[in-house]
Amino acid sequence: MHDLKDLRTRPEYYKEKLSKRSKELISIIDEILTLDQKKREIQSKADEFRKRKNEIADEIGRSKDDKEKVNSLKSESANINATLSTVEKEEIDLTHTLSEKALWLPNIVTDSVPFGEDETKNQEISKWGNPKNEKWIKPHWEIGAKLGLLDFERGVKISQSRFTVLSGMGAKLERALMNFMLDHAGSKGYKEIFPPILVNKDSMTGTGQLPKFDGDFYKCENEFLYLVPTAEVPITNLHRDEVVLPEQLPLKYCAYTPCFRREAGAASKDTRGIIRQHQFNKIELVKITSAEQSDSEHEALTRDAEEILEKLEIPYRKILLCSGDIGFSAMKCYDLEVWFPSQNTYREISSCSNFGSFQARRINIKYKANPKDKPQFAHTINGSGLAIGRTLAAILENYQTEKGTILVPKILQNYLGEIKEII
RNA sequence: GGAGGUGUACCGAAGUGGUCGUAACGGGACUGACUCGAAAUCAGUUUGACGGGGAAACCUGUCACGUGAGUUCGAAUCUCACCACCUCCGCCA
Structure with missing residues (x-):
């Protein structure tokens, strides 16, 4: 398994090195980069929702006596939960496919290894x-x-x-x-x-x-x-x-x-x-x-x-x-x-x-x-x-x-x- | 296989629905102060994964209390399943 952060910062290096094993790997790298991009976007989105949820929960705890406020906060949180559950599902799916895909990339061979197909x-x-x-x-x-x-x-x-x-x-x-x-x-x-x-x-x-x-x-x-x-x-x-x-x-x-x-x-x-x-x-x-x-x-x-x-x-x-x-x-x-x-x-x-x-x-x-x-x-x-x-x-x-x-x-x-x- | 118990950070150990709980308290380790130096003492630090910002030391969000699901606005805490360990019984090289 490779370091995804490193792959993200210098994809050309990985493409060059891995193509020595097989040319097909280049397209897998591109797929991984796209997935990675999407995954990070979704993660940020989900993080925002979770952050707000945490804030609401805290606020409810602090203002227990104010029934009206609590109710409105509860309904806001319920709304978030509705969207969040689909976003989180997407986040999990993407993370899963991404790591699955990443497992299919073989190791980079060292420079002393001769190039050859078989x-x-x-x-x-x-x-x-x-x-x-x-x-x-x-x-x-x-x-x-x-x-x-x-x-x-x-x-x-x-x-x-x-x-x-x-x-x-x-x-x-x-x-x-x-x-x-x-x-x-x-x-x-x-x-x-x-x-x-x-x-x-x-x-x-x-x-x-x-x-x-x-x-x-x-x-x-x-x-x-x-x-x-x-x-x-x-x-x-x-x-x-x-x-x-x-x-x-x-x-x-x-x-x-x-x-x-x-x-x-x-x-x-x-x-x-x-x-x-x-x-x-x-x-x-x-x-x-x-x-x-x-x-x-x-x-x-x-x-x-x-x-x-x-x-x-x-x-x-x-x-x-x-x-x-x-x-x-x-x-x-x-x-x-x-x-x-x-x-x-x-x-x-x-x-x-x-x-x-x-x-x-x-x-x-x-x-x-x-x-x-x-x-x-x-x-x-x-x-x-x-x-x-x-x-x-x-x-x-x-x-x-x-x-x-x-x-x-x-x-x-x-x-x-x-x-x-x-x- | 049956009955009961336990699982929290480097180790020990509290916490049984929110209110300074990344998590008391004790130990260890590290840093600093005192000291000629050390011990003792005092002060501080002490997890990881994935993001965002930055050239960088750094700032910041989310997640993680055996694992996974569920209940709830909110879970270390409640429910269910699984796993591991301990005690007793049974079985067995």
């Missing part, structure tokens, strides 16, 4: 490791099923498609990854949180999942609760409507949660394997910082995520998303993509975004840079560190041996009782 303009920042593509490497779903780590049929039987059972060493490997990643984040100073997995509508709206993407999530019947699509939702909402003090900055959190997504628009994508599931596990890294620190903290958070892949010794690359591919709320975003030999390509495993004050304004998180300063909106940053299911899939491929076993990455061995190979 993912072809994304910029590769760096590559790490030596990708292999030996012909004998089987896709993770084949080797996973063969070794009894992934049970697709039973996942479908007990739930539906895009649900998978992890079994035996598969389950243990998932748990090892979870612990390893949380320990890694802990060593980088992130405070570990285990949040509720069902969250209310306010939380979903706060981090921007609602109202725009309603339908992408699982909702409880007869309860106003949603299954979290990412730990970003409960973690960022920890500080909703709060002012963070200088000595607390930057706040750094990590959390494991399962994540639930309907994947409604992905009907034919990634139907095989565990790349795209309705339920998956993820470690999320979240930071709340000052405006000054936000850029460097974003870089650092991305590095923290990268290091996980380096410790696991799996090849990956780092992509800077272009203006057309970047997420709605982000001002800058790096994707980490991990190498999948069987597909001969890199696949997304982490998305590290800086939201600037965009998300904090919506969710009302402020900070004081100094104890005496007026609170201002904080900057929020988050990224996966990492998606666990996709990491497991990447291990099944990158650590596959020609004889059909899986070597356990060194860093994970002491999480798996020193087992070095899955047979």
Whole structure:
């Protein structure tokens, strides 16, 4: 969400910046400006009526004994009420449509973000490791099923498609990854949180999942609760409507949660394997910082995520998303993509975004840079560190041996009782 | 799930239809005075959102007493619904 006052004072700036994402946004800005103008006019009008009403009420209180005066004042107030109720209705409607409209404006991207309409303009920042593509490497779903780590049929039987059972060493490997990643984040100073997995509508709206993407999530019947699509939702909402003090900055959190997504628009994508599931596990890294620190903290958070892949010794690359591919709320975003030999390509495993004050304004998180300063909106940053299911899939491929076993990455061995190979 | 109670500013806590109620009183924090300095004391300040005026420090209007609706000329105060917390009973990992 943007600052409407600022938008009002320099609309051309917003038009120029937002047109980098999409030209259509210019007309939305114009609509917002018109609505805003109308709303302020109506508000002034309503304020005048309310002011007079307050005066009358005061006057009645002071001149209770003068029956005649009281009666005439009462009828004046009744008249005002008649008009005021329609004006107020209009005021409420306008305020509502205005804020609704304002929620559809995406964030402005920073200048370092390359311009482009789709993912072809994304910029590769760096590559790490030596990708292999030996012909004998089987896709993770084949080797996973063969070794009894992934049970697709039973996942479908007990739930539906895009649900998978992890079994035996598969389950243990998932748990090892979870612990390893949380320990890694802990060593980088992130405070570990285990949040509720069902969250209310306010939380979903706060981090921007609602109202725009309603339908992408699982909702409880007869309860106003949603299954979290990412730990970003409960973690960022920890500080909703709060002012963070200088000595607390930057706040750094990590959390494991399962994540639930309907994947409604992905009907034919990634139907095989565990790349795209309705339920998956993820470690999320979240930071709340000052405006000054936000850029460097974003870089650092991305590095923290990268290091996980380096410790696991799996090849990956780092992509800077272009203006057309970047997420709605982000001002800058790096994707980490991990190498999948069987597909001969890199696949997304982490998305590290800086939201600037965009998300904090919506969710009302402020900070004081100094104890005496007026609170201002904080900057929020988050990224996966990492998606666990996709990491497991990447291990099944990158650590596959020609004889059909899986070597356990060194860093994970002491999480798996020193087992070095899955047979 | 049943019965009762509570929800007021940074914290505690008064106020049960108007009459200096942005809201007493106490505490905390901040500013100033006294002091060589500090403590104590005294004086003052201490919410946010959305508008209007101004270059600006500032002036000014409306709204907000858990949330939302209602009654009334007028609501922290009365009515209804919802939410949260506390106590007791029931149930339960």
